[in-house]
Amino acid sequence: MSFLKKLFGKEEESPKDNPLQSANQEHGKTEQELLEQYGGIGLDKQRNLYEVIGNNAWNADLSKGEISFGGQLAFPIQVLGTFSHSSKTWLWAWANDKSSIPPNLLQQALYLKNHGEAHEIPLLKHSEFDAEINDLHLIGMIASGMFNTSAYYLADYGQGIMLVTFQSAIIDKNNSNDVARISTVFPELISTFETNHRNAFKNYVTRKGYTIDQQENQIVAENNGKRITAAFDELSRLTKLQA
Template sequence: MPPAPDFPPAQTEQALLERYAAIAYDKQTDLYEVIGDNSWNVEMAAGTITFGPGLAFPLQVLGTFSHASQTWLWAWANAQSNLPDGLLAQAGQLRAYGAQHGIELLSTSEFDATNRDLHIIGCIASGMFGASGYYLANYGQGTMVVTVKSELIDRVSKNDFARISQVFPQIIGVFEMNHRPAFIQYVAQKGYPVTETADTVSVAVGAGTLTATFDELGRLASLKGSSGS
């Protein structure tokens, strides 16, 4: 993954989602290509989550979702779990970012939540910290949300021409967002320069070009590719 573009700070939950949802969803494809549907096991002392032989990855713990109370608890607020400080770095940074910009999702220790919120938190953390993906680890009474980092996942071979064409239409079907800035930020984080007109954004990907056309409200109207000569 190329270095993150120098975007101005996103100052709302919605802006963070628009910046990171597509790139995070993109990386989830690579994560699940590596781990498949394998069961998971966390070794807190080692700071790893394991999905089978040769698939042990460093993790960061973001927080937990209680199935009984339907509430989210940030890891930095979970004193009873005695989590190692080294596994709380990302959660703590998100807390500080939320406090700085007045983003309640990131700075409120515990709140009523849904499964959708878990994915929003995972997407934001995955994108902001350049993780290889996030994982929702269901342990029966609740779900722990973690990020993982692994060169094995990052090296998964992909056809970005096809990947972008698949990922972006899917992610805007999952989350409400401003399509045009979300698309620009997505492809920029993948390292591709864009060319803009009043109603299009074109991206040179390899020998081809992807052209996204947007309506007067900035919503995606079409996403078409053309191969190079």
């Protein structure tokens, strides 16, 4: 089963970080560039989440601006939007007038909207559109990377799914720079989403703290004695990944 299908669970108290931290970086100006920029690190953070969470039920309290799991763990959230199982449509939280979402929980969603309008990115600027589950993961990965959150979460409430991001010191402690993590996450990313493999790999390992040596047909990434080499063909498609 794909790791993308297993992200439901548990958590605990975390610092109240600025929901727009790191948002002043230079971001991709197309959906493809954003995926290449943040897809790897966004999916990597979900590994941290899955290692922490269990099978506990979730509960969201929008008045408190938090999501809790199993009655024990709670985290401050930003609400990105919702997906309807019946209509198969995505609705951005800033356009959801019926849910009365507190304005302070919409900061990341509104930043993404403004970025989408500035660069004509349909995924980010249109209030509602036909969607698939992978679109939620794409939005979650972009937001998680852009705002340096600990993870994103797909909260399924039966009729639909609420997509949120949140901060958690516990999740962050599970971060791994081991090459085995990269060797697992990156192939899943490029098998799930169409992207320029070379650009996505370069951005991913750089954000993991690796220094890179770019050669004509490969990238060698190193971090504290750990090395991983990715080879690509003339179309920048991955041909070999060796740790």
